[in-house]
C-alpha cells in the first residue's frame with residue numbers, strides 16, 4: 001500500500017447551477033475524501049468559479065481524483081498545487097470565545113501574537129478574526145478552547161501558486 | 171452524423187457537428203416549423219427541440235408521451251423528418267437508443283415525460299454510462315415556477331441523473347435551449363461517449379425565442395484530447411518491436427472510435443503478427459476468424475487469452491478499461507509485463523492497473539500513429555521470440571477450453587448458439603444483442619463476429635432486459651438485417667412488453683431464448699460458492715413463450731430436442747415478423763471456462779471437474 005498524501009487542488013469551473021453538486025457528488029460517489037472545500041465566483045463577466053479542495057489519498061487515487069474532475073463538462077482546468085510546486089495556502093476563521101477575568105486578558109494577548117483582529121467584544125466575549133495556514137488556525141483555536149467556551153467558523157483553504165505565472169481559463 | 175463524421179467532430183469538439191443541408195418536410199402543414207428557415211427564426215421551445223433534432227440529423231426518437239412533453243409530441247406530429255418509435259416502457263426506450271447507437275455509430279435519442287418517465291429511464295442511462303454509449307435523453311419537467319414545489323409528476327431529474335449521465339442540463343431560459351440541445355449532442359458523441367439528459371420544463375416548451383443552428387455553438391470548457399503525443403507513440407513502438415511475448419488487448423473503445431479503428435487494429439495485428447484478445451465490449455473489432463485472434467479474455471474468456479495476458483512481457487491495451495471481470499486478482503494481474511494503455515479518457519488510465527506508458531488519444535488516431543511509426547522505421551518483430559510465444563499459445567489453445575459435449579436429445583445451450591451461428595454466418599448482416607447471464611457468455615464464446623457494431627450487450631451494468639429493446643433499436647437502424655436477441659428466460663421477462671413495439675413497427679426481431687428454467691448464472695454462483703443452496707434462482711410458473719409470442723401477435727416457436735433445433739432456427743430466420751424461439755436447453759449446464767471472482771488468470775476452472783477441487787478464497791467470495 002502506498003503512502004496517503006494530502007493535496008490541495010484548484011478546480012476552475014463554469015459557475016452554472018449544479019456545478020458544486022457535481023464536484024461533491026463525484027467525491028462522495030467514488031469514496032474520495034474532502035478535507036476542506038471552498039468555492040466562490042472569480043470572474044463575474046464570464047461566470048467562472050474557483051473551487052479549492054484539500055483531499056487525501058494514495059498517489060494513484062489523487063491522480064484519479066484529478067482525472068475525474070477534469071472530465072466533468074463544466075470544468076475548465078484542474079491544477080494540483082501540491083504537485084506543481086510552491087504555493088501559498090490561507091484560511092480564515094472566526095472564533096467566538098466566552099470567558100472572564102484573567103482568561104480575557106490572556107485571550108487578547110494570544111490574539112495579538114497571532115495577529116488576530118477583534119471584530120466584536122462584550123463584557124463576556126470576543127469574536128476574533130484570524131487568517132493563516134491551517135496549522136496556525138488549529139493552534140489558535142486550541143489555545144482559545146483552553147480559555148473558555150468557544151464557537152468556531154472556518155472558511156476552508158484557499159490557495160494559489162507562487163511566482164509570476166498567471167493561470168487563466170483561455 | 172455518420173460514424174465518419176463522428177470521428178471528425180471528435181477532433182474538433184469545441185465546434186458543433188456539421189450537418190448536411192436539410193430538405194423541407196414533404197407534407198408540412200401550415201403550422202409546421204419550417205426546417206429550411208434561416209437560423210435566427212423565432213419559434214416555440216417545442217419547435218426548437220424538433221428543429222435541433224433535425225439539424226443533428228436525428229432520424230428516429232424512442233419515446234413515451236406524458237403531460238410534461240405534450241408540446242414536443244405536438245411539434246413531432248407536425249413534421250415528417252424525425253420518426254418516433256413508441257416503446258412500452260421508458261427503460262426500453264433508452265436500451266433501444268443504445269442498440270441503435272451501437273449498431274450504426276450515431277447518437278441514440280430518447281424522449282420521456284417528467285417524474286415517472288424520467289425515473290424509468292434511469293437504468294438505461296446508467297447502462298449507457300457504463301458502456302460508453304452516446305445517448306441524448308430529453309425529459310419533460312414541470313414548469314419552472316413549480317420546480318421545487320412537489321408538483322404533480324415532479325422529480326429532481328437532474329439531481330437523480332447526475333451520477334448516471336456524462337452530463338445533464340436543466341433548461342430554465344428559452345435563450346439557452348438551442349445551445350443546450352446542440353451541446354448535448356456534442357458531449358454525448360465526442361471524447362468518451364455517454365448519455366446526456368436535457369430536462370425541459372413545460373413553460374420553456376411553450377415560450378418563443380430565436381433558434382440558433384449547430385454551427386454557431388462553441389463550448390467554453392470540455393476539450394477531449396484525441397491526438398496522441400508523438401513522443402509516447404515513439405516509446406510505444408520501441409516497446410512493441412522488442413517484445414518477446416506481446417499481446418494486444420482491445421476493448422469497447424475501439425468500437426467507439428468507429429469502424430475505421432477496427433480496421434487499423436486488424437492491420438496492426440497482422441503487420442506485427444502479435445496475438446490479440448478482445449473484451450466482451452470489444453468483440454468484432456478483430457475478425458474472429460483471424461488466426462491471431464485468441465477470443466475473449468476475462469472471467470469467461472479463453473484459456474489461451476488469459477494465460478497470454480498473464481505471461482506476456484508487453485501488453486498493448488487499446489480502448490479497454492482493465493475491468494475487474496478482465497483482470498481477476500489485481501495483485502497477480504500480468505505481473506511481468508510493460509503495459510501501454512491507449513484511452514481517450516485519462517480517468518481510465520491508472521485507475522485499476524498502474525501502466526508504464528499512458529497514451530491519451532482516440533483509438534483510431536493512436537493506432538494510425540503507431541502503424542505509421544512502425545512502417546516508417548521499418549520495424550520488424552523479434553521473429554524467433556514471437557514464434558516461440560506462438561508455440562506456447564498454440565499449446566494452450568490445444569486445451570480446447572470451449573469444447574462441450576452434445577450427447578443425447580437434450581440441447582446443450584452452447585450447441586444451440588453454435589447452430590445459430592452456423593446457420594446464419596453466410597448472411598450479409600447479422601446483429602446480435604443479448605440479455606444478461608450464462609446465455610450472454612455462451613453467445614460471446616460461440617457466436618463469432620467478423621465486423622464491429624454487430625454485437626450489442628450490456629457489459630458494465632449487466633442489465634437483464636437490455637436485449638429485446640436493444641434489438642428493436644438495431645432493427646430501426648438496419649431495416650433489412652437479421653437481428654437476434656440471444657436471451658435467457660428470466661431476463662426476457664424484464665422487458666417483454668417491447669414485443670408489442672416490435673409488432674407495431676413491423677420490426678422482425680428474433681428472440682432466441684436459451685430456456686433452462688433457472689437464473690442460470692445465479693445458480694452457477696450458488697453452486698460454486700454457496701454450497702448448492704439454490705435460494706430463489708428457480709423460476710416456477712414460467713409463461714408458455716410460444717403462446718406469449720402469439721398473444722403479442724408475433725410468432726412463437728419451440729425446440730425441445732436436438733433434432734428440432736435446426737428447423738426451428740431456420741423457421742425463425744425465414745419468418746418476416748417478430749419471433750420468440752423457445753429453445754429448451756440442458757438445465758444443469760454451467761458456463762466454462764471461468765475464473766472465480768478474485769482469482770488470478772492462471773486459476774481457471776475449465777469444466778465441472780475442476781470446480782469440485784478448487785475451494786473459493788474468502789477474499790473472492792465478497793466480490794460481485
Ligand SMILES: Cc1cc2nc3c(=O)[nH]c(=O)nc-3n(C[C@H](O)[C@H](O)[C@H](O)COP(=O)(O)OP(=O)(O)OC[C@H]3O[C@@H](n4cnc5c(N)ncnc54)[C@H](O)[C@@H]3O)c2cc1C
Nearest residue numbers: 421422423449450451468469470491514518533629630632
Ligand atoms: C455476466 C457478465 C460477465 C462478464 N464477463 C466478462 C468477461 O469474461 N470478459 C470480459 O471482457 N468482460 C466481461 N464482462 C463485461 C465487463 O463487465 C465489462 O463491461 C467489460 O470487460 C469492459 O469492456 P472494456 O474494457 O472494453 O471497456 P468499455 O466499457 O467498453 O470501455 C471502453 C474504454 O475505452 C475508452 N474509449 C472510449 N472511446 C474511445 C476512443 N474513441 N478511443 C480510445 N478509447 C476510447 C473509454 O474511455 C473506456 O475506458 C461481463 C459482463 C457480464 C454482465
Ligand SMILES: Cc1ncc(C[n+]2csc(CCOP(=O)(O)OP(=O)(O)O)c2C)c(N)n1
Nearest residue numbers: 607608609632634658659660661689690691
Ligand atoms: C436487472 C438485473 N437484476 C438482477 C441481475 C442479477 N443476475 C445476473 S444474471 C441473472 C440470471 C439470468 O437468468 P436468465 O436470464 O435466465 O439467463 P441464464 O443465466 O439462465 O442464461 C441475474 C438474476 C441482473 N444482472 N440484472
